[in-house]
Amino acid sequence: MTSSESQAREEMARLCKSLFDRGFSVGTAGNVSVRLEDGILMTPTNVRLGDLDPDRIAKIDKDGNHIAGDRPTKEVFLHQAFYETRPDAGAVVHLHSTWATALSCLEDVDPDDCIPPLTPYVVMRVGSVKRVPYVKPGDPRSGDLIRALKGKYAAVLLGNHGPVVSGKTLFSAVCAAEELEETAKLLVALRGQKTTLLTNDEVADLKATFGTI
Numbered sequence: 001m002t003s004s005e006s007q008a009r010e011e012m013a014r015l016c017k018s019l020f021d022r023g024f025s026v027g028t029a030g031n032v033s034v035r036l037e038d039g040i041l042m043t044p045t046n047v048r049l050g051d052l053d054p055d056r057i058a059k060i061d062k063d064g065n066h067i068a069g070d071r072p073t074k075e076v077f078l079h080q081a082f083y084e085t086r087p088d089a090g091a092v093v094h095l096h097s098t099w100a101t102a103l104s105c106l107e108d109v110d111p112d113d114c115i116p117p118l119t120p121y122v123v124m125r126v127g128s129v130k131r132v133p134y135v136k137p138g139d140p141r142s143g144d145l146i147r148a149l150k151g152k153y154a155a156v157l158l159g160n161h162g163p164v165v166s167g168k169t170l171f172s173a174v175c176a177a178e179e180l181e182e183t184a185k186l187l188v189a190l191r192g193q194k195t196t197l198l199t200n201d202e203v204a205d206l207k208a209t210f211g212t213i
């Protein structure tokens with residue numbers, strides 16, 4: 001194993017434990033992956049994100065064959081589809097974090113823009129978020145739903161399921177997943193209240209200054 005793979009394994013275990021310890025994942029919910037030069041590391045199925053053993057993290061090769069570690073998450077297709085359509089993505093984080101999952105279930109949320117521009121940071125770190133229809137966890141059609149978006153969204157809500165966020169690095173994907181969760185909480189708290197959003201010009205200015213996700 002190369003030293004960069006072993007560092008990636010250690011970082012996955014550390015950041016997943018941090019997510020778990022702070023309540024972003026409970027039980028065995030959620031899964032995380034990191035792109036390597038020769039494949040993808042994925043959290044094993046049915047393992048708590050707080051309990052990962054770096055050496056047992058699953059690895060699949062570029063053709064999707066399981067080549068090391070325990071059996072990978074059942075959401076292999078979902079993660080692969082993000083890497084296929086977003087060449088810059090270096091990591092993908094899927095959680096069942098409470099407030100983003102609440103938004104994934106609410107009926108009157110715009111599926112094309114489920115996280116409106118409430119604050120600058122969510123624009124800078126998460127961008128627009130699309131909700132895709134429900135499919136059963138582990139269903140290969142989750143990959144088809146992501147591929148149909150053609151890489152336009154770094155973050156997606158899986159209908160009646162939860163958020164999935166990609167990032168250039170694992171650290172940035174984890175931070176974006178946290179920001180998405182906190183913004184979803186604000187949005188649910190503000191429902192029914194007259195709320196000011198950032199204007200299109202303000203959003204464009206943020207993108208021009210800080211770049212897109």
Ligand SMILES: O=C(O)[C@@H](O)C(=O)COP(=O)(O)O
Nearest residue numbers: 029030031045046073074137
């Ligand atoms: O919701 C599910 O079942 C999966 O999407 C999930 O979050 C955990 O599944 P595994 O990664 O296979 O444990």
Ligand SMILES: [Zn+2]
Nearest residue numbers: 030096137162
């Ligand atoms: Zn899930």
